[in-house]
Amino acid sequence: MIRAESLTKKFYGDKKTADKTAVDAVSFRVKTGEVFGLLGPNGAGKTTVIRMLTLQTRATSGQIYYDGENIAVNPRLVKSLLGVVPQQVNFDMDLTVGENMELHGRLHHLSADTRKKRIDELLDFVELKDTVGQNVRRLSGGMKRRLLIARALIHRPRILFLDEPTVALDPQVRRRIWELIRRLAGGGTTIFLTTHYIEEAESLCQRVAVLNRGRLVALDTPKNLCQNLGAWTVEWNGVAGREYRFFPAKAQAADFAKELASEGSIELRPTNLEDAFIELTGRREGL
Amino acid sequence: MRDVWTVFWRDWVVLKRRLAKFILSRMVAPLLYLVAFGWGLGRSIQVGDGSYLDFLVPGILALNSMNISFNSLTPVHAERVYHRSLEEYLIAPISPSSFLWGKVLAAVLRGLISSGIILLLAYLFGAKVAVTLPMVLVLTLNCVIFAQLGFWAAMTINTYEEIAQVNVYFLLPMSFLCGTFFSVQTLPEAVRIFVEILPLTHTGILLRSLAAGGGIVYSSLAVLIGYGILGYLMGSRAFHKIRE
Numbered sequence: 001m002i003r004a005e006s007l008t009k010k011f012y013g014d015k016k017t018a019d020k021t022a023v024d025a026v027s028f029r030v031k032t033g034e035v036f037g038l039l040g041p042n043g044a045g046k047t048t049v050i051r052m053l054t055l056q057t058r059a060t061s062g063q064i065y066y067d068g069e070n071i072a073v074n075p076r077l078v079k080s081l082l083g084v085v086p087q088q089v090n091f092d093m094d095l096t097v098g099e100n101m102e103l104h105g106r107l108h109h110l111s112a113d114t115r116k117k118r119i120d121e122l123l124d125f126v127e128l129k130d131t132v133g134q135n136v137r138r139l140s141g142g143m144k145r146r147l148l149i150a151r152a153l154i155h156r157p158r159i160l161f162l163d164e165p166t167v168a169l170d171p172q173v174r175r176r177i178w179e180l181i182r183r184l185a186g187g188g189t190t191i192f193l194t195t196h197y198i199e200e201a202e203s204l205c206q207r208v209a210v211l212n213r214g215r216l217v218a219l220d221t222p223k224n225l226c227q228n229l230g231a232w233t234v235e236w237n238g239v240a241g242r243e244y245r246f247f248p249a250k251a252q253a254a255d256f257a258k259e260l261a262s263e264g265s266i267e268l269r270p271t272n273l274e275d276a277f278i279e280l281t282g283r284r285e286g287l
Numbered sequence: 288m289r290d291v292w293t294v295f296w297r298d299w300v301v302l303k304r305r306l307a308k309f310i311l312s313r314m315v316a317p318l319l320y321l322v323a324f325g326w327g328l329g330r331s332i333q334v335g336d337g338s339y340l341d342f343l344v345p346g347i348l349a350l351n352s353m354n355i356s357f358n359s360l361t362p363v364h365a366e367r368v369y370h371r372s373l374e375e376y377l378i379a380p381i382s383p384s385s386f387l388w389g390k391v392l393a394a395v396l397r398g399l400i401s402s403g404i405i406l407l408l409a410y411l412f413g414a415k416v417a418v419t420l421p422m423v424l425v426l427t428l429n430c431v432i433f434a435q436l437g438f439w440a441a442m443t444i445n446t447y448e449e450i451a452q453v454n455v456y457f458l459l460p461m462s463f464l465c466g467t468f469f470s471v472q473t474l475p476e477a478v479r480i481f482v483e484i485l486p487l488t489h490t491g492i493l494l495r496s497l498a499a500g501g502g503i504v505y506s507s508l509a510v511l512i513g514y515g516i517l518g519y520l521m522g523s524r525a526f527h528k529i530r531e
Contacts, residue, residue, distance in 0.1 A: 054378050055378065055530075056377045056378060056530065057530055058530050058531060076380040076382070077380070079378060079379060079380040080380045082378065084374075084378050086371070086374060088371050090370060090372050090374050091370070091372060092297065092366070092370070092372045093370050093372070094301045099300060103296075103297055104379075106293040106296065107290070107375065107376065107379035107380075108379060109289065109380070
C-alpha cells in the first residue's frame, strides 16, 4: 500500500543555525490493512516522516508510492485516500464542531447529503453528538482528540495517519482511543501510527519501525524485535544504576540471575518492546 | 471553482456570525475621516470645481479597501503558525490556487462591504459621488491586490510583530502619500515619481476620475492589473514554499 524509498528531509539553516537532516534515507513498506507503528524518541523525525507521507512537506530526496503510484504523479488523488490525525490539535477555532466536520467534508468533495449523514454517524461513533453546535474551544483535551479522529474519517480514507494520537491524555481516554483505532483497523483501514508510548505500539501494531536521530534502526513485529534481543531479561541494581541482560532461553536467564544472588532487586521477566526500544535507540528520552 | 467556494464558505460562515460587529467597527475610521477632513478641515478647501469632501471620498474608499482586504488575511498567519488549521487545507485534495483565491475573495467581500458603508456615510455627509460598475470593479481590483499582499505576508512572515511592520512601513505611508487626502501633483517631483509607482495612487486616480463621471484612466488600470498579477505570483510562490 505505502512504499517509502530512501526518504530524506533536510532543513537548511541560516547564518545562526546549522543545516539539519531530520530524516535520513528511510525506507519501508506498509501493507494494506496493517497497523504499522513508527516508534522513536522525541525529535527522532516521526512527525516529519508523516508530513512527507501526507504531502504536507516535500521530501528533499527519495520517493513515496501509494499502491505503486508515485505521489508526485497525482498528488490530489493520493490525498483523497488519506486521513490525518495530527499531533497538535489543529481545528479551525472560529468554527463549531459541526462546521469543522462540514469544512473537511467539503474539502473532500462530499455531497451535502453524504456530509450530513457522515457527520451524524461519526460524531455518534466518537460519542460527541451532543457537541455539534459547540465551538471547538469548549471541548476537553480527550474530546478534541476524538473529534480529530472523526474529522479525519469523514471521507472514508483507506489509510489513516495518527501522529501521537494519545499524547498527554489520561489513561482512560487513551484506552478509549485505542479501542477506536482497533475498530477502524477491524474495518479494513490501514493505520500508520507514530508514538513514543511503547505500550501503545505493543498493544496496537502488527509491525513496528524504530526511528532514531532520523535513521531507521529496526523494522519488525514487536515479538520479533524482542526475540532478536533475547526473549528473557534479567535486570538488577548494578554499579551504574539499573542494568539489563538479555537471554534467548529462560533457563540461561535463570542461571545468570542465580549468579547475581548477592546483588539487590533482581528481576527475571520476558523481554518487552520497551527493552528493545531502549537498546535500539540507546537512550530513555521520551519514555 | 468548487474548492474556491469551499474556502470562501469557511470565511463567510465566520463573517456572517460577526456581521453586525464587523459593520459597526468598520464605520469608525471613515466616520472620523469624514468628520475631521470633510467637515472640519475640508470646509475651508476647494478642489477644482468640487468640494474637498467629493475629492476625499474616493481616496478614503481606496485607503479603506486597502486596509480591510490586507488585514482580512492576516488571521491566516495565526491559522498557519499558531492554530495550525492551515494543515487541513494542505492535506485536502484541492489546488493551492483554490485556497489562495478562496481567501482573497473572502477578503474582497469584506473590502466591498466596508466600501459600501463609507459610501453610505459619505452620502449622509452630502458628498456627490457617482457609483458605477467600473468604479466597483476598480475597488474590487484594489481589494484583490492588497488581499494578495496580506496572503503573502500571512504565508511568509513568522510573527505578529513583523506583520504589524508591513502595516507600518508599507500601508501607513501609502495611506498618507498616495493621494488620499491631497493631489500627488503637489508633491516634490522625486517623491511624486516614487508615489506614482505605488498601487494605491492609481486606485485613487481611477476612483476619482470615475466618481466625477470621467472615464477610465487606462495607464492606472494597467498598473493595477500588473500589481494584481505580481500579487498572485507572490502569493502562490509563498504558499508553495510552506511545504519546503
